[in-house]
Amino acid sequence: METSILIKGGHVIDAFQGIDAVQDVSCVGAQMSAAPGEAPVLVNAEGCYVLPGLIDYHAHLFDGGDSLGINADLLLAAGVTTVVDAGSTGYINYGLLKKTVIDGSQISVKALLNICPFGNPAGGYHENYDSAIFQPDEIARLIRRDYPDPLLGLKMRISREIMEGRSMEDYRKAVSIAEELNVPFVVHIPDPFEEIGKILDLLRPGDTVAHVYHGKGQTMFTEDGRIHPAFLAARERGVLFDVANACTNCDHRVAKKAIDAGFLPDIISTDLTKIGFAKPHMVKNLPFVLSKFMALGMDLNTVVAAATSAPAKAMGMSGKIGTLRPGANADITICELREKPMLFTDKFGNSHTGTKALVPVMTIHNGQFAYCSPEFN
Numbered sequence: 500m501e502t503s504i505l506i507k508g509g510h511v512i513d514a515f516q517g518i519d520a521v522q523d524v525s526c527v528g529a530q531m532s533a534a535p536g537e538a539p540v541l542v543n544a545e546g547c548y549v550l551p552g553l554i555d556y557h558a559h560l561f562d563g564g565d566s567l568g569i570n571a572d573l574l575l576a577a578g579v580t581t582v583v584d585a586g587s588t589g590y591i592n593y594g595l596l597k598k599t600v601i602d603g604s605q606i607s608v609k610a611l612l613n614i615c616p617f618g619n620p621a622g623g624y625h626e627n628y629d630s631a632i633f634q635p636d637e638i639a640r641l642i643r644r645d646y647p648d649p650l651l652g653l654k655m656r657i658s659r660e661i662m663e664g665r666s667m668e669d670y671r672k673a674v675s676i677a678e679e680l681n682v683p684f685v686v687h688i689p690d691p692f693e694e695i696g697k698i699l700d701l702l703r704p705g706d707t708v709a710h711v712y713h714g715k716g717q718t719m720f721t722e723d724g725r726i727h728p729a730f731l732a733a734r735e736r737g738v739l740f741d742v743a744n745a746c747t748n749c750d751h752r753v754a755k756k757a758i759d760a761g762f763l764p765d766i767i768s769t770d771l772t773k774i775g776f777a778k779p780h781m782v783k784n785l786p787f788v789l790s791k792f793m794a795l796g797m798d799l800n801t802v803v804a805a806a807t808s809a810p811a812k813a814m815g816m817s818g819k820i821g822t823l824r825p826g827a828n829a830d831i832t833i834c835e836l837r838e839k840p841m842l843f844t845d846k847f848g849n850s851h852t853g854t855k856a857l858v859p860v861m862t863i864h865n866g867q868f869a870y871c872s873p874e875f876n
Contacts, residue, residue: 501528502866503536509544509833513551514804515811515822524549526829529866533825542861543876544833550803551821552580552830552864555785556810557709557743557768559619560600560608561587566622567772571604574771575869577784578832578859581820582606583810585685585709585743585770586613586654589626590637593618593650601649606864607830609814611654611685612641614673621772625661630672635679642680647815652683659716662692674701683813685709685741689748690716696729704737707813711740711764712757714750714847719757726762734762739813742805744788745770746781751795751849758796766813767792767805780844786834786857791843794853799836802857829866833875834859 506524525535561568588596601608615626677684685707695717775782789802811821841853860875
C-alpha cells in the first residue's frame with residue numbers, strides 16, 4: 500500500500516492554482532491527491548504556510564568536481580525539493596555530474612549545460628568562450644539524449660574578466676546554438692563585456708538573465724537612473740529575469756531601486772556555492788533569500804511564486820512541480836513566517852534589515868518525509 504500524507508489546517512499558497520487560503524493538502528505515494536489514501540499520516544500545519552516544494556533555479560552542485568559545488572541533498576532541510584545546477588559542467592564532464600549528482604541525489608537535480616566544453620571549474624579558472632571550441636555536435640548529442648530532463652538548456656557567463664579576448668561573435672554563436680537546438684539560454688551578466696543592450700537584444704522568449712540586480716559595471720539602470728530600455732524590451736518579449744543572488748552578484752541598492760520602480764524578478768534563486776552556503780548574512784539558503792526580498796518590498800505570495808510556479812514554468816515543468824495540484828509531484832514545503840529581526844548584507848558593504856523570516860519546518864519530497872524540524876509537530 501502506498502504511503503499517504505494528510506496535511507491539515509495550513510495556509511496554502513499555490514500560485515499555479517491561484518490558491519491563497521487555509522485548506523487541507525494530501526498526497527498518495529509520489530503524487531499530490533485530491534483526497535488522502537487509506538490510513539494517512541496526519542500532519543498538523545496550523546499556523547504554518549504550506550507551499551509547493553521550493554525550486555532553487557540557480558546553484559552549483561558539482562561537489563568534488565570543482566571548487567564551488569555543494570552537496571545537493573543539504574538543500575532538503577531548507578525546503579528545496581528541486582535544484583538546478585547552473586552550468587558547472589560542459590559536454591566533456593557533464594556525464595560525471597549526471598552520474599554522481601543528478602542520478603545520485605535524493606533531491607531532484609536538473610542542470611544547464613555550459614557552452615564551454617569543460618564548464619566552470621572556478622578556483623581562479625574561467626571558461627574558455629572561444630567559439631571555435633564550442634563543439635555544437637557534442638552539445639546536440641547530449642541535448643537529444645537528456646533534454647528536457649535533466650538538461651534544461653545552455654549557460655554562458657559574459658563578464659569582462661571571463662570574455663577577455665572574445666567578441667560578440669562568440670556570444671552570438673552561443674545563442675545561435677541554443678536557437679538551433681530550440682532550448683533555453685541562460686546568460687550571466689555582471690560587469691558585461693559589451694554594451695548590455697546588445698547582450699539582451701539577442702535573447703529570445705524563455706531565455707533567462709541571471710543576476711539581474713548585480714552592481715558591477717553596467718547595471719540594469721542607465722546613467723540618468725532609468726531602467727535600461729533593453730531590460731524593458733526583453734521583458735516585453737518574454738525574457739525572464741532571475742535574482743541568482745550569490746555573494747557578489749546582488750547589490751541591494753540596485754534591487755531596492757528596481758523593486759520600487761516595479762521591475763520585480765521573475766525568479767528568485769540563490770546561486771549557492773561553498774562560499775555562501777549556510778553562512779550569514781548574504782545567501783545562506785533559499786528561504787533566507789526569499790526573506791531578504793520581502794524586506795526589500797515584495798510580498799510573501801510574490802516571493803513564493805518566484806521560487807515555485809515561475810521556475811517550474813521556465814523549466815518546462817508547469818503543473819508537475821511548483822504546485823500542489825492533484826497529479827503533480829508530491830513535493831511540499833511547510834514553513835513558519837516568524838516575526839524576527841533580520842540582517843541582510845551584500846558584498847558592496849550595503850546592509851538592510853527585515854522583520855520577518857521564512858523558516859522551513861518540514862520538507863516532503865516525492866511523497867516521503869525528507870526533513871522535519873525538531874520543534875515542529
